[in-house]
């Protein structure tokens with residue numbers, strides 16, 4: 323019995339060691355992710371629900387693995403935040419997305435927008451607004467064509483630098499979007515204190531359309547309230563025509579989701595944008 327206990331002890335420490343080794347290996351790879359050019363962006367088109375044309379795209383980051391598979395943000399953004407890599411990653415996303423999308427944002431298509439997800443650490447970074455301004459200038463993109471998506475979670479810690487960044491970005495004309503609306507705390511307080519241009523209804527509401535009658539009323543209320551505050555409303559995660567019809571009928575302005583298009587690499591997005599420009 324004594325021996326068995328000892329073996330089990332060994333077994334567990336080995337398992338823990340392996341976890342530590344895996345984690346250190348992952349951390350090491352993540353620290354080199356930019357040097358090794360392993361990040362890539364997919365773009366999900368956002369559609370006008372009224373007229374069914376593309377109003378913009380949301381850039382979503384992916385990490386290419388040695389085996390060729392792509393990891394979604396949930397698999398590395400939390401670790402990147404933990405080890406302080408998120409600044410470098412978010413700046414890379416900003417730079418790359420602006421450079422890639424600049425040709426589509428200029429010229430006849432000046433109503434088109436690029437939406438990016440910003441982490442709370444990034445928004446807290448003193449001088450973040452200057453970096454955004456530099457990148458807009460460098461790529462010749464009009465500030466109002468950039469929309470930064472912020473989740474309510476980020477506003478919980480309301481530091482001076484966050485405030486300053488938000489204020490400066492707004493003065494510049496950059497648009498702010500409240501992402502995953504309804505999933506955080508005291509959303510209404512944030513609407514009072516921050517000048518959001520767009521409200522994104524979270525997928526957890528959208529996927530209950532046609533299933534839960536309370537959800538339907540809640541969405542209706544969110545849309546009415548958002549419009550009352552002068553915001554545009556975007557619904558995310560639209561997968562069925564029923565959901566699209568419902569949202570359109572209740573006055574939701576825009577939508578994105580698998581029904582319209584999955585997030586796509588640039589090569590696959592390009593034909594959709596070319597079509598959008600022609601129409």
Ligand code: C2E
Pocket residue numbers: 366381382383394395396399412415439440441471501502525558559560561578579580581585
């Ligand atoms: P999010 O901003 O809420 O992005 C929407 C997520 O829903 C994306 O997942 C997208 O692929 C997925 N999605 C879109 N349409 C549908 C649909 O019809 N059905 C379903 N089931 N899902 C749909 P993804 O790409 O895995 O991104 C997850 C989250 O990671 C994003 O959530 C965003 O918060 C974060 N993220 C993405 N890119 C970045 C980035 O560059 N920087 C930072 N800091 N966070 C990012």
Ligand code: CA
Pocket residue numbers: 380438439471501
């Ligand atoms: Ca988003």
Ligand code: CA
Pocket residue numbers: 501502522524558
């Ligand atoms: Ca979202």
Ligand code: CA
Pocket residue numbers: 502524525558
């Ligand atoms: Ca979401």
